[in-house]
Amino acid sequence: MVKRIAITRPEERSKAAKEFIENYGAEAVIVPTLELRLExxxxxxxxxxxxxxxxxxxxxxxxxxDSIFKFYPDFVENLNSDCRIATIGTKTAEVAMNKGLHIDIIPKDYTAEGLIEEFERIDLxxxxxxxxxxxxARTILPKALKDMGxxxxxxxSYKSVIPEDKNDIINLINEILDENIDGITFTSPLTVVNLFKIAEENERDTDKLVEKLSNSTLTVAIGPITGKILDEYGVRHIYxxxxxxxxxxxxxFRELNNKN
Structure with a gap:
């Protein structure tokens, strides 16, 4: 039977995940639990x-x-030539370089903590x-930079909001409760928080949702920051x-194949 894998990140950010999932012969179920609004x-x-x-x-x-280049398309031409640029993660760096920016720092650990560690070597x-x-977003990065002087x-530059139309999310919750979702991915803390918030608002059994996400559906976070939020809800997961x-x-898919 074809595995069904839920993607909770915004649809415009789901293309790569969808392709990776389909390359494994599975079905990608794209149900964003948050939307990104450029402002x-x-x-x-x-x-x-x-x-x-x-x-x-x-x-x-x-x-x-995306936000800066949408509202300030001549940004690169006017940027201070002495300004150095850091990104968290290779995907963000790749997009920046495609816009004509030179990247000076990409931390080995793709988190705010990893970036802070890099800046500790630099006089700020x-x-x-x-x-x-x-x-x-978390306040750890700006606070650490200020502490460095x-x-x-x-x-x-953008807002993370719950989608106005929640019907697809409610249907996803029902499918998880009915054990019709084999795996689910979370790529930010808000993708988790919003799922549970909508479950509560629509009177779904959140204890049962935790149980299903921990046992029937394989829950995978992109990293430890998102994983920490899953811990707070009591959801068993891997990253x-x-x-x-x-x-x-x-x-x-390594984990799913090991179960079979």
């Missing part, structure tokens, strides 16, 4: 007004790059660091050594 907020405008002052620019996701005292991202310009979509899917 030209006041804080992003402030960052762009000061981009010629920046010593560092940090991209923590592809969405931040009195440096100006721009960090465009969603304000729903940097002036941090934190800019909201790969390298925090990439490909490694996540490969791990999932």
């Amino acid at each position: 030209n907020t006041d804080s992003l405008k402030e960052l762009m007004e000061r981009f010629d002052e920046l010593d560092w620019l940090i991209f923590t996701s592809v969405s931040s790059i 005292n009195n440096k100006i660091v721009g960090v465009p991202r969603t304000f729903s 940097a002036e941090v310009i934190l800019a909201e 790969p050594e390298r925090y990439t979509v490909k490694d996540m899917i490969d791990l999932m």
Whole structure:
């Protein structure tokens, strides 16, 4: 029987995961539990007004790059030539380089903690660091940069929101409860939080959902940060050594094949 694997990340970010899943002969069930809304907020405008002052620019996701280039298409031409750029993860770096940006740092550990470790080797005292991202992200990175002596310009470049139409998510929850989903992937803490929030709002048994995600459905997180949220809900899960979509899917099918 064909395995059915749920993808909870936004649809525009699901192409690679869908291809990896289908290459294993499985069905990809794309049901985003969050949407990414690009926005030209006041804080992003402030960052762009000061981009010629920046010593560092940090991209923590592809969405931040998409947002800047959507609202400021001449960004590269006007960027301070001395500004250095860091990204979390190779995918974000790849997108940045395709936009004409030179990447100076990609941490080995694709997390905020990994990036902080890299910056601990660099003198950030009195440096100006721009960090465009969603304000729903963890505060550990900007706080650490400030502790290193940097002036941090934190800019909201996109919002992570629950989809307005929740019907597909409710159907996914029902399918998990009915044991019709073989595996599920979570690529950020909010993909987990929103699933449970919608389950509660629609009076689904969250204890039973935890039990099914822990036993009947193989739950895979992209890395330990998302895994920590699953721990908080009591969901048994696994995550790969390298925090990439490909490694996540490969791990999932190794585990599924071992069960057969």
